[in-house]
Amino acid sequence: EAQVTQNPRYLITVTGKKLTVTCSQNMNHEYMSWYRQDPGLGLRQIYYSMNVEVTDKGDVPEGYKVSRKEKRNFPLILESPSPNQTSLYFCASSRHRGNYGYTFGSGTRLTVV
Amino acid sequence: AQSVTQLGSHVSVSEGALVLLRCNYSSSVPPYLFWYVQYPNQGLQLLLKYTSAATLVKGINGFEAEFKKSETSFHLTKPSAHMSDAAEYFCAVSATQGGSEKLVFGKGTKLTVNP
Numbered sequence: 137e138a139q140v141t142q143n144p145r146y147l148i149t150v151t152g153k154k155l156t157v158t159c160s161q162n163m164n165h166e167y168m169s170w171y172r173q174d175p176g177l178g179l180r181q182i183y184y185s186m187n188v189e190v191t192d193k194g195d196v197p198e199g200y201k202v203s204r205k206e207k208r209n210f211p212l213i214l215e216s217p218s219p220n221q222t223s224l225y226f227c228a229s230s231r232h233r234g235n236y237g238y239t240f241g242s243g244t245r246l247t248v249v
Numbered sequence: 250a251q252s253v254t255q256l257g258s259h260v261s262v263s264e265g266a267l268v269l270l271r272c273n274y275s276s277s278v279p280p281y282l283f284w285y286v287q288y289p290n291q292g293l294q295l296l297l298k299y300t301s302a303a304t305l306v307k308g309i310n311g312f313e314a315e316f317k318k319s320e321t322s323f324h325l326t327k328p329s330a331h332m333s334d335a336a337e338y339f340c341a342v343s344a345t346q347g348g349s350e351k352l353v354f355g356k357g358t359k360l361t362v363n364p
Contacts, residue, residue: 140292169351178339178356179293194351226292228352237283238352240292 138163142227142241149217149248157212157244159227167230168210169194169238170202172223179226185210217248251276251344255355263363268312268327270358272340275321281343282323283352284314288336296338299323310334335362 140161149155161168169184171194181194185204199221201213210229214221224245228238256271274280279301285293297308304316314325323340340355 167350171354176356179352179354181351184351228293237295237298238293240285240294242292243290 138239140227140229140239140241142225142244144244145242146245147247149246151218151248152216155214155217155246157214157225157227157246159210159212159241160208161210161227161229161239162208163229163231163239164207165229165231165239166207167232168204169228169230170200170210170212171226171228172196173226173243174223182212182225214246217246219248222246222248251280251342251353253282253340253342253353253355255338255340255358257358258356259359259361261361261363262330264332265329268325268330268334268360270325270338270340270360272314272323272325272355273321274323274340274342276342276344278345282314282316283341283343284308284312284323284325285339285341285354286310286336287339287357293339296325330360330362332362332364335360 143158166187170182171179173179180196183202185191227241230236230238252275254273282299284296287293297306299316307313312327337357337359339357341352344353
């Protein structure tokens with residue numbers, strides 16, 4: 137089944153403790169992206185990658201890192217999480233840019249205390 | 250810069266009634282437009298997309314949307330609401346800046362269907 141898999145689905149952590157949210161897609165998509173979803177703000181792009189070793193900042197990149205060493209994986213790294221990073225995170229992938237639409241993962245609900 | 254505005258953060262309809270969710274876009278180039286649906290505790294699922302072919306686009310679950318360039322609108326409709334349509338709906342536009350591309354989302358409309 138074609139899908140984007142995120143792990144974990146739920147995570148509670150403490151301020152400053154480094155964490156990684158994994159994202160993997162099995163559709164051989166070139167384009168991958170991370171979004172965060174917050175009430176009243178909708179979805180905002182954190183980082184994106186147009187292909188292996190090609191990444192760039194989205195609208196809200198502060199406090200996050202990403203890497204794209206393989207085409208299928210696009211992990212999101214929080215080096216020193218803070219409470220304002222408590223959010224619902226989505227990974228998405230697309231065959232290419234433009235009109236293909238994205239396939240989204242099921243989301244990771246992160247709480248930083 | 251491309252953007253979308255969804256009118257109404259909450260819409261409530263009776264089962265069997267018409268569903269109309271509004272979306273207006275801003276784009277200096279012909280846009281690619283999308284509607285996504287998010288059911289509780291799930292990710293976003295693509296309902297339909299406009300890619301400059303037909304202006305009336307049919308999607309899954311009986312939904313459709315009409316692209317109206319003169320009104321810069323891409324409203325989502327369904328003739329008869331079902332209880333299972335209760336969800337949050339997001340309109341999005343594909344935005345390009347420099348060599349990059351992303352989806353820019355509206356803030357969402359939560360649809361409630363009353364029995």
